Amino acid sequence: MTTRTLTFREAFNEAIRLEMRRDPTVILMGEDIAGGAMTHLEAKGEEAWGGDLGLTKGLVQEFGRSRVRDTPISESAFIGAAVGAASTGLRPIAELMFVDFFGVCFDQIYNQGAKLRYMFGGKAKVPMVVETLIGGGFRAAGQHSQCLYSIFTHIPGLKTVVPSTPYNAKGLMSGAIRDDDPVIYFVHKVLLDTSGPVPEDNYVIPLGKAEVARQGKDATVVAIGRMRLFALEAAQELAKDGIDVEVVDPQSLSPLDESTILESVKKTHRLVVVDEDNPLCSMASEIISLAARNAFGYLDSAPQAVTAPHTPVPFSPALEDVYIPSPAKIVEAVRAVLA
Amino acid sequence: MTTRTLTFREAFNEAIRLEMRRDPTVILMGEDIAGGAMTHLEAKGEEAWGGDLGLTKGLVQEFGRSRVRDTPISESAFIGAAVGAASTGLRPIAELMFVDFFGVCFDQIYNQGAKLRYMFGGKAKVPMVVETLIGGGFRAAGQHSQCLYSIFTHIPGLKTVVPSTPYNAKGLMSGAIRDDDPVIYFVHKVLLDTSGPVPEDNYVIPLGKAEVARQGKDATVVAIGRMRLFALEAAQELAKDGIDVEVVDPQSLSPLDESTILESVKKTHRLVVVDEDNPLCSMASEIISLAARNAFGYLDSAPQAVTAPHTPVPFSPALEDVYIPSPAKIVEAVRAVLA
Amino acid sequence: MAEMTKDRLLWIYERMRLIREFEDRAAQLFAEGKIPGFVHLYAGEEAIGVGVCANLTDRDFITSTHRGHGHCIAKGVDPKEMMAELYGKATGSCHGKGGSMHIADVDRGMLGANGIIGAGGPLACGSGLMAKIKGTDQVTVCFFGDGAAEQGTMHESMNLAAIWKLPVVFLCENNGYAQTTPAHYHCAAKDISDRATAYNIPGFSVDGTDVFAVYEAVSEAVARARRGEGPTLIECKGFRYYGHFQGDNMSYFTEEEKAQNRARDPIDAFRKRVLERGLLSEKELADIDARAKQTIDEAVAFAEQSPYPAPEAVLTDVYVSYA
Amino acid sequence: MAEMTKDRLLWIYERMRLIREFEDRAAQLFAEGKIPGFVHLYAGEEAIGVGVCANLTDRDFITSTHRGHGHCIAKGVDPKEMMAELYGKATGSCHGKGGSMHIADVDRGMLGANGIIGAGGPLACGSGLMAKIKGTDQVTVCFFGDGAAEQGTMHESMNLAAIWKLPVVFLCENNGYAQTTPAHYHCAAKDISDRATAYNIPGFSVDGTDVFAVYEAVSEAVARARRGEGPTLIECKGFRYYGHFQGDNMSYFTEEEKAQNRARDPIDAFRKRVLERGLLSEKELADIDARAKQTIDEAVAFAEQSPYPAPEAVLTDVYVSYA
Ligand SMILES: Cc1ncc(C[n+]2csc(CCOP(=O)(O)OP(=O)(O)O)c2C)c(N)n1
Ligand SMILES: Cc1ncc(C[n+]2csc(CCOP(=O)(O)OP(=O)(O)O)c2C)c(N)n1
Ligand SMILES: [Mg+2]
Numbered sequence A, B: 001m002t003t004r005t006l007t008f009r010e011a012f013n014e015a016i017r018l019e020m021r022r023d024p025t026v027i028l029m030g031e032d033i034a035g036g037a038m039t040h041l042e043a044k045g046e047e048a049w050g051g052d053l054g055l056t057k058g059l060v061q062e063f064g065r066s067r068v069r070d071t072p073i074s075e076s077a078f079i080g081a082a083v084g085a086a087s088t089g090l091r092p093i094a095e096l097m098f099v100d101f102f103g104v105c106f107d108q109i110y111n112q113g114a115k116l117r118y119m120f121g122g123k124a125k126v127p128m129v130v131e132t133l134i135g136g137g138f139r140a141a142g143q144h145s146q147c148l149y150s151i152f153t154h155i156p157g158l159k160t161v162v163p164s165t166p167y168n169a170k171g172l173m174s175g176a177i178r179d180d181d182p183v184i185y186f187v188h189k190v191l192l193d194t195s196g197p198v199p200e201d202n203y204v205i206p207l208g209k210a211e212v213a214r215q216g217k218d219a220t221v222v223a224i225g226r227m228r229l230f231a232l233e234a235a236q237e238l239a240k241d242g243i244d245v246e247v248v249d250p251q252s253l254s255p256l257d258e259s260t261i262l263e264s265v266k267k268t269h270r271l272v273v274v275d276e277d278n279p280l281c282s283m284a285s286e287i288i289s290l291a292a293r294n295a296f297g298y299l300d301s302a303p304q305a306v307t308a309p310h311t312p313v314p315f316s317p318a319l320e321d322v323y324i325p326s327p328a329k330i331v332e333a334v335r336a337v338l339a
Numbered sequence C, D: 001m002a003e004m005t006k007d008r009l010l011w012i013y014e015r016m017r018l019i020r021e022f023e024d025r026a027a028q029l030f031a032e033g034k035i036p037g038f039v040h041l042y043a044g045e046e047a048i049g050v051g052v053c054a055n056l057t058d059r060d061f062i063t064s065t066h067r068g069h070g071h072c073i074a075k076g077v078d079p080k081e082m083m084a085e086l087y088g089k090a091t092g093s094c095h096g097k098g099g100s101m102h103i104a105d106v107d108r109g110m111l112g113a114n115g116i117i118g119a120g121g122p123l124a125c126g127s128g129l130m131a132k133i134k135g136t137d138q139v140t141v142c143f144f145g146d147g148a149a150e151q152g153t154m155h156e157s158m159n160l161a162a163i164w165k166l167p168v169v170f171l172c173e174n175n176g177y178a179q180t181t182p183a184h185y186h187c188a189a190k191d192i193s194d195r196a197t198a199y200n201i202p203g204f205s206v207d208g209t210d211v212f213a214v215y216e217a218v219s220e221a222v223a224r225a226r227r228g229e230g231p232t233l234i235e236c237k238g239f240r241y242y243g244h245f246q247g248d249n250m251s252y253f254t255e256e257e258k259a260q261n262r263a264r265d266p267i268d269a270f271r272k273r274v275l276e277r278g279l280l281s282e283k284e285l286a287d288i289d290a291r292a293k294q295t296i297d298e299a300v301a302f303a304e305q306s307p308y309p310a311p312e313a314v315l316t317d318v319y320v321s322y323a
């Protein structure tokens, strides 16, 4: 299979394109993903933006306005419509522009999409994907920079994936679209312009599989989404001092690949979890609790969490740069678990 | 001070009544809390229900329809109105009938109420209380039986309290109403008819203070809300075998009284956390992570979590009784951490 | 009503009687402590659910509410499975996992009772969107209450259905109350159907105790939906006999009001009309009464005799697969 | 407009010029990379914010949107602090923690720009409720866009304000687009003001480029609110000159449309009118132009020279107290 270098944005877009070609029941809905009703643009075979950050660019031209739909600013209505359509025969993808907006529509995701199957005694299936932007770094302030995936992971009936590279962005999206359960797919804004090798053909990364991004023997660093990149930077830094870090990227948070994480901890006996989300009831706490409950005897030191503080995301670059976990803080934490 | 035996419901109601007498800026809003616009009832000095489970009974008669308001089924509007009123000079209490409904109005709680102060650089104050029903046991099924307090605890800017007895129900409500930050007050349905001693006068239990509900030396059981009662039952059971359990009730989840929990763990060297909420990214995981990070050297065995499974709440009594953590499961977990 | 066949008249009467019988029995069983949880009864509103569903095929969809028993029976869900579900038995429509507030039968187009007010609006847009994209002629009726009309989801759903011309009928069951709160308090609009103006769609109010009026209004709206012309908002004004849920003392009802309601009984009204016009005979109606009673007797017996789900069932049906 | 004093005319012109100057400068500074984040400019809509706030005192409230600079200036927020906030400096309105989307000045009744569409509706009900319960005569104006009109919160808020007769004016700024999506696509209603029918309140649409028309419509609505008669819905139809946010290529605007917009410039229209009628002189207007430019020059200098917040500031202002 030929492999090219693509940006994360291109890889994400390609996965949706290939799945929409493969399966006519896959549709896409969201705000400004198709460019309104702009006849002058349609005439030119263009859309306005293809989504705020261009994730869906070009899809309306190939698949048309029936399968690729602009929505009003009515997240409850169109995400709920995705649930209703999924339980009656389509495989909708709904774009929740920024995850920060989940507060206006969460009922349709967590009480409807996530629970219909269980409440109906298994007599419904809700194959849908909600893809949404997360994370800081854009100076977008408190209501456009959150992660919040811990909240979705808390909910039984939802699956959650957090890609970190162009390669897994594509494979996890194909996996999410083909999955028969509702999947929330979290895209970190800052990753969109990162690039890497991506095979041309349509491949699937199964949900629930972690990736060991770097083999190491001295300490395990579990790093989610963009934090994987920072963890790898930190590992390089530490390698200079002969400290050999293993970096595990969960890729899916629910289901979580517990065995890969636990095996690594049992091998290295030290654990640091890096999570850009706020700390309380977070994925970081979940993974540390997982290790404490299931690998207690293997741990040689107290695990450490490197997370954002328990505060909203500040606007000022001077503050946001302090807010987001950094390679330096990861280095510090690894040294601490090794001390 | 004279002390009477009151039900949890009465104690809760009394706290609001005393605070509304004390401070004319305290108001109350919610669905069916005052009895609609029922002139024939008003004539009789009655309201219809005083809230679905009677929590606010009698308040409209004493304080009138201006300060005690029925709302339409518009949670975003009236909880958001509480935020707006709080930031302009009132101290509103809003009843979110069941916490399960937070999905239709969470934005006003978590992006507005919780963040205004921070986003405005400290130039706003949002003194409000959202009181809401949680928990299983009523055969109310998947959309009327959840706990979800871990989600609110995750959010910076919110405070969360989970009372467990008539005594702390009253004191924590007074504390919540006088607090200058937004407080979410979670009431477990099944506790409403439990009774206990409650002082007549108006007292405050400060947020952020845990209570050691039972002193013990062999193992620490941290139990939230209704689970405190089950933990005490389990402790009695274990005492028969000479196992001396310490039961810690956090009372507040955010702020969490970390030192009381850690001191107990450092004393007993064993930890079980009991939480009726779902397990992933839960308070149970948070508290286990807290101990693993800060009392690692003191732990003699792997901590255990006793929680609901990662499933929605089932309707059938035959299933719900299996779903909810039980004293028996707590006993089992304590034996496990002592094994 | 001229064009209504006798079979349809018989079907309508049977469904209304089945609902009434089911609900009266459920009230009893709840009082006896045999049915747990929150139970919201439909008695008094039979003409709405039945008048609506008389216009639908098995392939059409409905989204329902917390007060869903009547919608289920009108849409053809098996009363046996329904009653077993109320008991929390393994043989129930949802194998005991959902209970009264979540009875569903997706294969029969019943997309579920719902515990969340206003949640059916978006779901109805979804089945409507499916039909539109696949090019089928399936219509979805979204039942919602007067109280639900104040929930933001209903506003968003009616606007979305209107701009996308989705084959959806928004059917507001205005029984005068949201729990204890009267519609004239919680709703600013004169008539809830006035809100059609906000979406530039047809909207009208009809007598929800007159099954013929409901039937006619809905048949027009369903035809419009099938023609691809988009949604309609219909408000049916009626009442409920029982409390909001079982256990409600109903102190907010005046005696006058209760008397007025009894005088407007939708089943009595139907009987009077078909007998006066000689469309059905006393005997035909009596046979249906007997059959309905027997069906519900059997449903209760079935529920009583059915086993509870096995404890392990707590863990199943959360996901199709969970690696 | 007859009854408008000269001082008011001068105030209106000055505010409109200040907004235009602020926005044009912000656009430049963003292009130069000096202002980070999402910046939504108000240029073209000056007549709305200013025509509205000309009816308000410092004690009245407004809730704003993501496009809030114009509302802030019209309500009297200091442009220095605003510009410093856009830079993320410690001297900003929010000490650099909020940025463009969260500028607020609660003491001056500006309850905050808001990053969440439709979030201002409920907040406006809240300040309105406070005024009603405390018995003050304070009015709240809730600004929201055409796109926000499709958010459930606006429906809930208008209904709540109507049944409680809250002193709130719902002011829809219909600039024709929600990001790239035209109002004629996302909105089913003919006019957004038609939605007043849904709440049985007065509603009308006015030309949002005519500050006098906006002023008059709002003064009537504010008077009604102060009389305790409840809310009004006013739709102001206008346009924006810049893209949705800075960086937007605006490919969805046709050249014709841009030309039409330029021909409707609200500031030019005001100048033409007051000069024709001899209400203000070229000199008076020129003085204001100069002052406005100077004020913004000073604001930029202030922002440039101000320090960034100290790193520790990340942790403060989350709670009043956190034991
Ligand atoms: C979002 C939400 N808010 C509140 C409730 C609690 N609740 C259940 S039924 C009900 C009243 C519904 O009134 P209406 O829509 O008129 O239906 P009716 O009961 O009259 O059939 C309320 C407030 C809920 N289930 N969901
Ligand atoms: C709940 C929510 N959904 C989506 C967005 C993203 N968003 C920001 S501005 C905007 C368009 C708003 O349009 P309109 O209300 O007309 O205001 P305008 O930008 O035209 O002033 C959208 C969709 C948001 N901020 N909040
Ligand atoms: Mg009703």
Ligand SMILES: [Mg+2]
Residues within 6 Å of the ligand: D145, D146, D147, D173, D174, D175, D176, D177, D178, D179
């Ligand atoms: Mg707009």
